[in-house]
Amino acid sequence: MSTKPWILGLTGGIGSGKSAVAQHFIDLGIHAVDADHAARWVVEPGKPALAQIVAHFGSEVLQADGQLNRAALRQKIFSDPQQRRWLEALLHPLIAQEIAHSLAQAQSPYAILVSPLLIESGQYKLAQRILVVDAPEQLQIQRTMSRDQSSQEQVEAILKVQASRERRLSQAHDVLVNDRDLNWLRSEAQRLHDFYLTLRGGQA
Template sequence: MTSWILGLTGGIGSGKSAAAAHFSTLGVHTVDADHAARWVVEPGRPALAEIARHFGDEVLQADGQLDRAALRARIFQDPAQRHWLEGLLHPLINQELLANLAGAESPYAILVSPLLIESGQHTMTTRVLVIDAPETVQVQRALQRDQVSEAQIQAILQAQASRDERLRHADDVLTNDRDLNWLQTEVERLHRFYLSLRGGRP
């Protein structure tokens, strides 16, 4: 049984997934809120039926899977619809996360979530690590990786917590404005520090 939980977050293009992947190779049990979010809307799960009832069948693909692009287009244009969807999904996602974290056997476990602060998931954690990057770097990375328009990236940035808000919740900050090797070295340094903590506190 793990002794404490580290929340790992960062804005789009900050490198939080790369950081989480390296923690994972070091043997740390990592749970990804994005994976849980995908799982709760699989065909046959109650949330998907609820979403189709609310938004109509145009948010479903022909095979019955959720059409994420169609849903994203609907909710980013209308904050009230985004709040409705979050109200439905966040409690279900949190149940999945808690069940998965409970099975961790590493000295500490990591909850990776882009919406750690906004969703209140940080209350499930002992410490918060923010992977930070200048906004220009975030946009550049996201454009290269996601093949979407800059306007869409800006919309995602607006929907996520502001950088200041994330940093206000941070116990640790890793500024990721260099290359992958440097990021991995920093992750290893933090990992050694985290192994020295009792219950997540110095």
């Protein structure tokens, strides 16, 4: 009988390289679900969540084409913790459902849930094991600035909102420090993959 794949939660701060790590696992044939994609999917036009968001915040959070205007929504919740909590209470359960549904399609020995907010959103509860991709903060800032053309202030503001490095690392079963080149990163992903294939249910 085939056993259900266990779930590896993969997270890391902005610019840590978690997407590159996730891609290595995908290249090794591992089913990966991206929480950011699920988060976008639950607010697509025609989805009930979008209608509720518009009813709550007003039509200025919609673009002309009926898509969610993320920038406008971000403005509304950025300075208002109560509105942010309302939005999270609406979206987190829907995102978790969507993630669980996608993970259930996995045919690989284990599956990966990639989420920048794995710890903060409570999504880590869906995983049996947690891999944190870590990088020195200065490197995170440099990478993100060159990738997104954003200013140092913007990147530092995002770093503040994400779980502190200490909190992430305290939840981790495995830590991959991504401060070298891509070849090294690939060999580390391979090493972890070989180890994960020996695990039952994600536990050593």
